[in-house]
Amino acid sequence: QVQLVESGGGLVQAGGSLRLSCAASKRTFSTFVMGWFRQAPGKERDFVAAIKWMNGITDYAESVRGRFTISRDHAENTLYLQMNSLKPEDTAVYYCAASSYAFTQRASQYNYWGQGTQVTVSS
Numbered sequence: 001q002v003q004l005v006e007s008g009g010g011l012v013q014a015g016g017s018l019r020l021s022c023a024a025s026k027r028t029f030s031t032f033v034m035g036w037f038r039q040a041p042g043k044e045r046d047f048v049a050a051i052k053w054m055n056g057i058t059d060y061a062e063s064v065r066g067r068f069t070i071s072r073d074h075a076e077n078t079l080y081l082q083m084n085s086l087k088p089e090d091t092a093v094y095y096c097a098a099s100s101y102a103f104t105q106r107a108s109q110y111n112y113w114g115q116g117t118q119v120t121v122s123s
Contacts, residue, residue: 002026002112004096009117022079022096033099038092047105086121
């Protein structure tokens with residue numbers, strides 16, 4: 001089993017920055033893809049970013065490309081999402097996820113999920 005625990009959410013003004021962290025219980029994710037998703041009230045869960053754990057290849061949603069950066073720390077078994085130039089429309093619950101299946105933007109292909117952390121961006 002894999003346990004994922006997010007942290008780092010909070011309230012920030014538009015234009016500000018936050019860094020989300022996701023601590024993973026599994027020792028190695030060499031064959032895993034890790035990702036961040038977000039869900040605003042009344043909306044579907046949307047893809048934000050993904051990274052191949054082994055080689056660091058990344059993918060981003062167009063809405064966050066150039067503002068958000070996904071990264072991982074092998075030694076700490078931790079996934080990060082650096083969010084800059086935040087906008088009110090970035091407000092959502094952010095989820096960390098892991099997939100043992102594919103490098104994909106599809107939430108259905110991620111088989112492990114964290115509990116989520118709230119990010120609120122005020123205008």
